[in-house]
Amino acid sequence: MITPERKVYEEDVDMVVAPATEGYVGILPHHAPLFTTLGPGEFKVKRGGVEEVLAVFGGFMDVRSDRVVVLTDAAEHAEEIDASRAQQARDRAQEVLAAGPASAADEQRARAELQRALVRLRVSEGRRRRR
Amino acid sequence: MPSERELRRRVRSIKNIQQVTRAMQLVAASKMRRAQAAVLASRPYEERLRTILNELAPYADPETSPLLARREVRRVGIVLVTTDRGLVGPMNVNLIRATLRFAQQQPAASFVAVGRKGINQLRRLRAPVTAEFPGIPDRPSSTDTNVIARVAVEEFVTGKVDELYLAFTRFVNTLRQEPTIRRLLPFVPEEEDRDDQPVLQYIFEPDPETVLNEVIPRLIEVAVFQTILESKASAFSAQMVAMRNATDAAGDLIDDLTLSANKARQSRITKEMLEIASGAEALGKG
Numbered sequence: 001m002i003t004p005e006r007k008v009y010e011e012d013v014d015m016v017v018a019p020a021t022e023g024y025v026g027i028l029p030h031h032a033p034l035f036t037t038l039g040p041g042e043f044k045v046k047r048g049g050v051e052e053v054l055a056v057f058g059g060f061m062d063v064r065s066d067r068v069v070v071l072t073d074a075a076e077h078a079e080e081i082d083a084s085r086a087q088q089a090r091d092r093a094q095e096v097l098a099a100g101p102a103s104a105a106d107e108q109r110a111r112a113e114l115q116r117a118l119v120r121l122r123v124s125e126g127r128r129r130r131r
Numbered sequence: 132m133p134s135e136r137e138l139r140r141r142v143r144s145i146k147n148i149q150q151v152t153r154a155m156q157l158v159a160a161s162k163m164r165r166a167q168a169a170v171l172a173s174r175p176y177e178e179r180l181r182t183i184l185n186e187l188a189p190y191a192d193p194e195t196s197p198l199l200a201r202r203e204v205r206r207v208g209i210v211l212v213t214t215d216r217g218l219v220g221p222m223n224v225n226l227i228r229a230t231l232r233f234a235q236q237q238p239a240a241s242f243v244a245v246g247r248k249g250i251n252q253l254r255r256l257r258a259p260v261t262a263e264f265p266g267i268p269d270r271p272s273s274t275d276t277n278v279i280a281r282v283a284v285e286e287f288v289t290g291k292v293d294e295l296y297l298a299f300t301r302f303v304n305t306l307r308q309e310p311t312i313r314r315l316l317p318f319v320p321e322e323e324d325r326d327d328q329p330v331l332q333y334i335f336e337p338d339p340e341t342v343l344n345e346v347i348p349r350l351i352e353v354a355v356f357q358t359i360l361e362s363k364a365s366a367f368s369a370q371m372v373a374m375r376n377a378t379d380a381a382g383d384l385i386d387d388l389t390l391s392a393n394k395a396r397q398s399r400i401t402k403e404m405l406e407i408a409s410g411a412e413a414l415g416k417g
Binding site (some may be wrong): 002003004005006007020021022025032034035036037060062069071073125 | 169172173175176177178180183186187273332333334335336337341342344345349355356
């Protein structure tokens with residue numbers, strides 16, 4: 001999994017579950033070649049019975065029988081997420097939406113912000129639950 | 132030969148200059164490290180995206196993807212990426228020279244100028260400039276560079292230019308930066324080892340058209356972003372080297388001048404001694 005800033009994740013894994021724009025898809029080894037766009041969401045990786053969750057925000061996934069390449073604008077490991085900041089971002093976005101945004105662009109920005117915050121919260125909460 | 136006092140005065144002023152160049156060298160060095168790290172970190176992303184697009188290209192239909200459209204070339208657009216400030220050695224001069232030479236070989240060319248050095252030079256030459264982007268931050272985000280990509284793509288899609296090139300200084304290492312001109316649009320897949328690789332039967336989600344119409348613009352944005360990062364890393368490397376050379380040259384000059392001043396001092400003392408000695412001799416004789 002690569003972003004323009006860094007290589008986020010590179011491991012031998014048993015399975016991934018990715019947030020494609022059309023819904024979550026699970027990929028096992030020897031999957032048929034697939035190319036799909038990703039939405040913001042939880043990206044799950046299973047490796048030796050352990051599940052790891054990352055947050056991804058858009059991008060593409062290239063699936064081959066023996067590898068999965070994810071190119072995304074941004075991705076975060078669960079432990080990198082600042083849950084309180086995500087909460088603040090969620091509250092702020094919800095306030096903007098509740099107050100009625102000034103323009104369509106504002107509304108769109110707030111919705112995107114809200115969605116990102118929700119993904120971050122889900123990913124970081126999931127981590128705490130498992131511990 | 133200048134007087135001893137004059138020499139000492141020059142040594143002092145060169146020491147001041149040396150302090151300034153050394154400070155600039157250190158600043159450039161720290162910015163350079165950051166910029167180099169950024170450019171190296173983002174290269175794999177761009178390369179991977181390019182590979183993927185190469186693989187997907189057979190599925191593309193130039194009719195529905197305007198960014199793949201090949202037309203007869205009547206006019207090219209060149210995005211020229213220079214620095215805002217000087218003191219980067221011959222970097223900007225070399226790039227502008229290479230770009231102008233390239234432009235002359237084209238039937239016609241118009242420019243999108245990024246960085247004040249290029250903007251000023253193109254203005255002086257009265258070259259056709261469609262857009263100017265001065266003041267790109269030292270640590271650019273993709274928001275800063277996507278505007279440039281948008282303008283450039285607009286030029287191509289509206290048919291104002293038939294091909295679009297990026298002219299920038301590619302970062303090789305601290306001592307080497309290369310003026311580079313690279314075609315951005317239309318996107319033409321590289322032909323290499325295409326035959327021996329069977330085209331994979333890809334499944335596309337949602338469908339090939341939607342996917343390609345997202346991947347191609349994204350690649351353009353990333354390519355422009357990468358170009359800016361390359362330029363920044365090159366600029367700070369060139370600046371660091373230029374300032375280090377200046378600091379070293381100032382040091383040599385100080386050594387030379389100090390030597391001359393010491394020689395002047397010594398010959399003055401010798402002269403005075405001679406005068407005293409001959410004076411004493413004259414007195415003794417009388």
